Amino acid sequence: MPLIGENVVLREVRVDDNPYFQMLRNDMETQGFNQSLPPDYTIGMIASQSSEKKFSFERVDGNFTIEEKNSGIFVGRISYSGYEKRHTAAVGIALLKDFWGKGYGYEAHELLLKFLFLELGVRVVRWYTTSENIGSYKLAQKSGYQISVRKPEAIFKSGKLFDMLMLDLIRDDYFAQHPELTDELRLLP
Amino acid sequence: MKKKHQSKSVFFELISENNHQSIVDIINSYEYKDFTIFPFYFNRRDFYEIKDVIETLSEFKRGAKKGIWGIYDKKTQQLYGYVDYYYGWDAHEMELNIVIHPDNANKGLGKEVLRYMIRYLFDNYFVNTISGWFDEGNSAAQKLCDSLKFKSSGMMRNYKLVNGEYSGLYCYSILRRNWGKD
Numbered sequence: 001m002p003l004i005g006e007n008v009v010l011r012e013v014r015v016d017d018n019p020y021f022q023m024l025r026n027d028m029e030t031q032g033f034n035q036s037l038p039p040d041y042t043i044g045m046i047a048s049q050s051s052e053k054k055f056s057f058e059r060v061d062g063n064f065t066i067e068e069k070n071s072g073i074f075v076g077r078i079s080y081s082g083y084e085k086r087h088t089a090a091v092g093i094a095l096l097k098d099f100w101g102k103g104y105g106y107e108a109h110e111l112l113l114k115f116l117f118l119e120l121g122v123r124v125v126r127w128y129t130t131s132e133n134i135g136s137y138k139l140a141q142k143s144g145y146q147i148s149v150r151k152p153e154a155i156f157k158s159g160k161l162f163d164m165l166m167l168d169l170i171r172d173d174y175f176a177q178h179p180e181l182t183d184e185l186r187l188l189p
Numbered sequence: 190m191k192k193k194h195q196s197k198s199v200f201f202e203l204i205s206e207n208n209h210q211s212i213v214d215i216i217n218s219y220e221y222k223d224f225t226i227f228p229f230y231f232n233r234r235d236f237y238e239i240k241d242v243i244e245t246l247s248e249f250k251r252g253a254k255k256g257i258w259g260i261y262d263k264k265t266q267q268l269y270g271y272v273d274y275y276y277g278w279d280a281h282e283m284e285l286n287i288v289i290h291p292d293n294a295n296k297g298l299g300k301e302v303l304r305y306m307i308r309y310l311f312d313n314y315f316v317n318t319i320s321g322w323f324d325e326g327n328s329a330a331q332k333l334c335d336s337l338k339f340k341s342s343g344m345m346r347n348y349k350l351v352n353g354e355y356s357g358l359y360c361y362s363i364l365r366r367n368w369g370k371d
Contacts, residue, residue, distance in 0.1 A: 088347070123355075124347040149343035149360045154282035154318045161281070161317060166360075168346050189350055 003064070003111045008075060008104055010064035010111050017065050018046045020074040023096065030094045033129055033136070034155050034164065059083065062115075066095070066108045075099045078108050080116060080125075089116055090126040093139075105139055113143060113174060114181075121185055123171045130155045131163040144177040145169045194258070196305040199269060199298065201258040204246060208259060208268045212242045215270060215290050249273065260289065260302055269293045272306055282318040283310055299333050307337065311365055318362050324348075325357040334361040338368065 002011035024030045025046065026039040050063075061081040068075055076095030083089040091112060095105050116122050127145050129136040132155075145167035153161040175183045192200035204212065216237050249257040255275035259268050270289035277284045287302050310319055323330035325344060334341075339361040348358035 087350075126345075146346075147343065148345050151277075151282065151320055151342050151360065151362050152318060152340075152364055154277065154320070154362070156281045156317075164282070166343070166345060170347060189353060189355060 003115055004069065005107045005111045007069050008108050008111070009067050009069050010078060010108060011067060013050055013063050013065050013077070015047065015050075017074060017077075018043050018050075020065075020096065021046045021077065024077065024094045027097070028158075029097065033092070033133065034157075036157055064108075064112070066093075066104065068104075075104050076108070078112050080112065082126075083120070083122075086121045086123070088124045088126065089120070089122055090128065091116075092128075093136075100135065105135075106142060109139060109143060113169070117171060117174050118181070123188075125169045125174075127167040127169070129165050129167070130157070131165060132157065132160070137165065137167075140167050140169075143169060144173045146173075194305075194309070195263065196301050198263055198301065199260050200263055201260060201272065201305075204257065204259040204268075204271060209239045209242050211268045211290070212271060213237055213239055215288060216242075218291055249275075260287075260298070269298060272302055274306065274310060276316075277320060281316055282320060283314060283316045285310070285319055285321050287321075294329070299329070300336060303333060303337055307363065307368060311368055317365050320360055320362040322358050322360050325359060327359075331359070331361075337363070339363045340367075 002009050004010075022041055022043055025037070025041045028036065028039060031037050031039065060083045061079060062083075063079040064077065066075040066078055067073060074096070076093065076099060078091070078093040080089040080091050091109065093105055093109060099105070113125060116125055125145075127136075127140045129140065131137075131150075146169075147165055148168045149164075149166035151164040151166075154164040155162045171183065171185075175181055175186075192202070194201040217235075246257060249255055255273070257271060257273035260270045260272060261268055268290070270287070270293070272285070272287045274283055274285045276282070285303075285306055287299060287306070289298050289302070307319055310316060320342065321330075321334070321339070323334075325348075340363070342360040342362045344357040344359045346357050347355045349356050
């Protein structure tokens with residue numbers, strides 16, 4: 001069963017999503033948080049990326065398509081990577097611009113956080129962005145992240161140097177934000 | 190023959206096969222976390238083997254614009270440790286690791302190597318920022334960074350669990366325009 005929220009669903013990636021992934025990858029504003037890529041990705045290139053994935057029980061990442069719950073329309077993608085069992089993972093998200101500022105990103109991200117903290121039992125989730133990306137920073141802040149590292153002028157985009165921000169959300173802080181949830185692992189460090 | 194890369198008391202060259210065991214000895218040593226400056230690799234497990242070292246060395250061979258060098262004593266040719274560098278998240282930032290054998294710690298080698306490497310990277314790569322990481326509580330690394338005008342960029346919280354307590358990972362950075370500036 002996919003991860004289901006009030007307005008969005010996080011489901012597995014499908015071949016039909018590839019044209020949307022191509023749009024995200026070829027838009028300079030949504031293609032990657034820390035670098036500029038040539039906006040020339042073809043459907044074939046996008047398809048080869050997902051077809052390389054093989055079945056495994058030893059997953060270090062998870063990739064989801066975000067779709068609108070009622071209409072099934074493609075909203076964006078969300079993923080976690082660098083998963084270390086019961087310890088940590090880093091989250092990434094990209095939405096089509098039509099869905100910016102409407103709460104879809106926040107809800108999708110909260111669904112993924114719930115999966116990471118309640119199903120995988122991680123202790124800390126990390127989020128990387130740049131000082132330019134105010135929307136990304138605000139979303140992370142709303143979910144309880146704090147800036148842990150700010151690398152000065154480490155990112156070059158749109159002709160300007162920006163700081164790279166590394167944020168983290170500690171398990172205790174996540175549960176403090178969610179009094180409706182109980183942390184059954186609270187005796188662990 | 191004059192070495193291509195050298196500072197006052199050491200020179201830098203590729204790590205040869207007969208030095209792999211020395212690297213294993215360094216990264217498995219009890220003092221590793223205390224004397225290591227920017228221990229990015231070999232930071233997650235208790236024990237490593239020669240094959241781990243070979244794997245890491247081959248990762249560097251495959252990639253462009255990054256390197257890993259052994260640090261050798263000029264007089265005895267003995268391996269003191271290693272230094273590695275690579276592009277970080279963006280091509281205008283580089284990360285740097287320096288690891289020195291505990292028997293040769295506290296002799297000023299870290300400062301000598303770090304100073305040489307910063308100059309080398311700023312002079313030969315298009316980088317604006319050089320960063321490094323070290324464990325919370327590694328006061329030697331912190332002092333070294335302070336002495337060469339690195340600034341704290343913050344600390345990744347809960348980076349690892351050590352003896353029942355979480356330890357953070359500090360990040361220190363230096364900007365090109367601040368290098369060599371009083």
